[in-house]
Amino acid sequence: MSNQHENFLLEPERYEFSSGPIHHFELARREFFKILGAGIAVFAIAKNTSAQETAPSRGFHPQELPQEISAWLHIGEDGTVTAFSGKAEMGQNIRTSMAQNVADELRVPFESVRMVMGDTALTPFDAGTFGSRTTPTMTPQLRRVASAARDLLVEVAAKEWNVAPEKLKAADAKVTDPTSGRSQSYAALAHGKTLAQNLPEADPVTPPPDWTIAGKAVPKVNARDFVTGRHQYTADLRPDGMLYGKVLRPPSFGATLTSFDDTATKAMTGVFVVRDGDFVGAAAPTEREARNALAAVRVQWKEKPQVSSREIFSYLKNNAEPKVDDRHRNQRGSVESALAGAGHRLDATYTVAYIAHAPLEPRAAVAEWSGDKLTVRTGSQRPFGVRGELADIFHIPESNVRVIIPDTGSAYGGKHTGDAAIEAARLARAAGRPVKVVWTREEEFTWAYFRPAGVIEVKSAMSNDGKLLAWDFHNYHSGSSGIETPYAVPNMRTEYHSVPLVLRSGSYRGLAATANHFARETHMDALAQAAKIDPLEFRLRNLEEARLRAVLEAAAKKFGWPHVNREGQGFGIAAGNEKGSFVATCAEIAIDKNSGAVRVVRMVTAFECGAIVNPDGLRNQVIGANIQGLGGALFEAIEFENGRITNPRFSRYRVPRFRDVPEIEAILLDRKDIAPAGAGETPIMAIAPAIGNAIFNATGTRLNALPLVPNGLKKT
C-alpha cells in the first residue's frame, strides 16, 4: 500500500465520474432464496434510468449506467416484504420513504415492509447515495418491482382459482375475487413457492395523485432504536476478538516517511504495528494501547511546501488549467460584444472558502478477514465504491469483498471514500483479527476531504429597464454544479476552470451549486440595486421558469416581502434550481450595533421537488439544510498553513448551534403532476446569498466572500 492519500486524490464532484462494476446476477439470485427463504421475488433490470442520468448536465461524463438489476423485492411465506436497495441511510430518511413507496405500490401495510440497504452481498449495485438521486431513481424502480410482484401474486391466485387475472383485485395484502368473494393473503399465495421473475417491460405504476401510503407523513422506521441508544452505528460495533486500530498521521499533507523504527513496540503484548509504504498503524486490545504503540514508534517524515489559506484565492486564479474543457463551457449569443455594448455594466469577483462536512459520527470501519475474503462494516455513501477501493488496494477480486453500511451518523457528501475501511482492513490483515478504526474529530477535520474553495468572476450588463443583456460567469476550482443561470439572458457564457487540487476535495451537499448560487444571486441583487428595482421584482422580470417563479412568490408571500428595514435590520432574498428541484429563501438579519455581530432572525424557504413522498421527512431535511447552510454562509472556513489544518476542532471551527438557529419556516409545494426529485441538496443553496443580501440591505456593504462574517461586522 503506497501513499494512500495520493492514490485517492479526488476530482471535485468526483461522483460524476463513477461507474459501476458488472453485477453478478446469477449468484445473487441463487443466494437469494437461501437467505430469505421461500416466497415470491421480482427483479428489476434498470432500463430507463440511464436516459435520466445522462441528461445534458455539464461536468458530467455521458456514460451509460450498467444495464443491470436496479432493485429487487421478496415476499416471504409470512407475508413479510423485503425490498433491496444499494442506497445508504444516513439521516435523510430514505429507509422510511423507500418503504412507503413499496407498501403503497404493493398494497400492503407500511409495517410489513422492511428495507435491506447498502450491503454489497445482498443489495443491487448502486453507484452511491449522493446527488439527490435516491428519490428520483428509487421511486420508479421500487414501484415497478412492487407493481410486478402484485401482478405476479394476482396471477398465482388466478391460476389457483382458475379465473382471469383481470377479474381479481389486490389490496390490503391480499388478492380478492369480487365475483366469488374468495380472498387469499399474499402470505398464503407465497407459501411454498420459490418463484422469481424478471420485471416485465413498462409495468405501469401508481401516479402520485393515487398514492395512499406515500405522500403521507410516516414517522422514521426504527425511530425507537435511536432514542434508546440501541441502534449501532459502525463505531458501536464490537465483534468478538476485535482489536482497536489507530493510524499514525503525517505531520503535514504530502509528507513522506523517511525512517521507521518500531523496536520499542516489540515488547508490547497483543500489539500489531504495521508499516506499509507511508502507512503506519497499530492494532491493540484497547484504543489506549494502540495509541501508546504509535507513540513509541520512531519515525521521520519529509515534508514538502504547501499552499496556505491566506494565499489560496490568488493561487487558484493563477493556477487554473490554461484550456477550458468543452464540457465545462456553455455559451449562446455573443457575450463579448454584449458586454462592450450600451447597457449598464456590473462586474464582481466572489470567493468561497474550504469548509468541512464535520458529520457528527466520524469515519469508522470494522474489518475482518477470513482467508482472502474481506468483510467491512463502515459508514459510507458508496458501499460498492468502497468495495472497489478495497479490492484494488488489496489486489483481490471484488467478489471477495463485502461492504455493509450500518445506518450512518450523517455524511453530507463527505463519506464517499473508504479511508477508514482501508485502514481497518490493512490492520486486520496484519493482526488476523477484526479491527475497528474510528477517526478522531481532528483526523476527521484533517484527513477527510473538503468542499473545495473557489473564485468566481462575473461580468454582466443589463438594459436601463433592468433586463439582463449579458452574463459571463467563470468558476475557478470549486465546480460546475449549478453554474447555469436560470434567468433569461440573450448573451451568456459560463465556464468552469479546473485547478489542480490544493487540499483533498470532494462532494459536499449541493456541491459547487452553493458557491455558484452565492455568486449569481449576490450579483443579481447588486444588479437590482444598480437598476433601483426591488430584488424580487428584478428576479421575476428576468425569469421565465415557472417553477422557480412559483417558489420565489411563495417564499416572498409568506415572508411578507417587501419589508422596510429599521436600523440594524436587513432583508434579503435569493433563489435557484438544481437537480430538478427549486428553492427560494428570504432572510431577515439583525446587527448588534455594539459588537457588530450578525444574527439571522428569520428565514422562510419555499421548496418544490415534484410530488412529495414523505412531507414530514422532507420538512425535516429542508429545515436541516437551512440550518447547515447558516454555517457556510456566516462563519465556517477551514484554515491551513504549511500543509496543516490549523482549526481542526469544534472549539476552533464553528458550526451552527442552538443560538444560531433562527425562526425557520419551510413551505413545501407539492406538485403531484411532476415525478419526485431529490431534496438533499437544493434547499441549502439560497441561504448564503439571501443572508448576504440581507446584510447589504442593512448596511449598504456588499460582502462577496463566503463565509460572510466569520468575525462579525465592523463596529458601527
Add this chain to the structure above:
Amino acid sequence: MPKAIEIEVNGKRYPLQYDPETPLLYVLRDELGLTGSKYGCGEGQCGACTVLLGGAPRRSCQIPVSAAVGKPVITIEGLEKDGRLHPVQQAFLDAGAFQCAYCTPGMIMSSVGLLQSNANPSSAEIVQFLQGNICRCGTQPRILDAVHQAAKAMQERGR
C-alpha cells in the same frame, strides 16, 4: 496504571481494573458495552457523550472514570423503565426530533438534566442549556419542541 475501582451505571455496580484517568466515555463504550453514549469530538464541545453523573449532565469524554466512583452514572440505556420510554425519549420520538440521530442520546441526556433542575424551561433557557450539544443535521427546532413537550408531559405525570 490500572487500579481496582467500582462504578455504578444505570443502577448496576461494576468492579473494574482500570486506569483511573481513562475518560468515562471509553469505559462505558469499550468496557461495559454501553455504546449509546457517542464519541463526537473528545473535547467536550459537541455533547454527544453526555451522561448524568450524580444527577447532573456531564460530558463523559472529559471526565476520568475515577470521578464516577461514588456517583451514580445514568446513560441513555438507563432511561427506559420496564419497556416504557422516559418522557424525554418519548417526546423526541413523537416530535421526530432527529435525522441521523447520532447526537440524539446526548441531546436527550442533556434535556433530562435540564428538566431535573428546571421543570418548565423557556425556549431561551433550553437554547442556552443545549448550546453545547451539536446537531449537524439541523434538527434544533424539533429538539426544542420535544423538550417543551417533555416538560409538559412530566409536569402532567407529576401532578
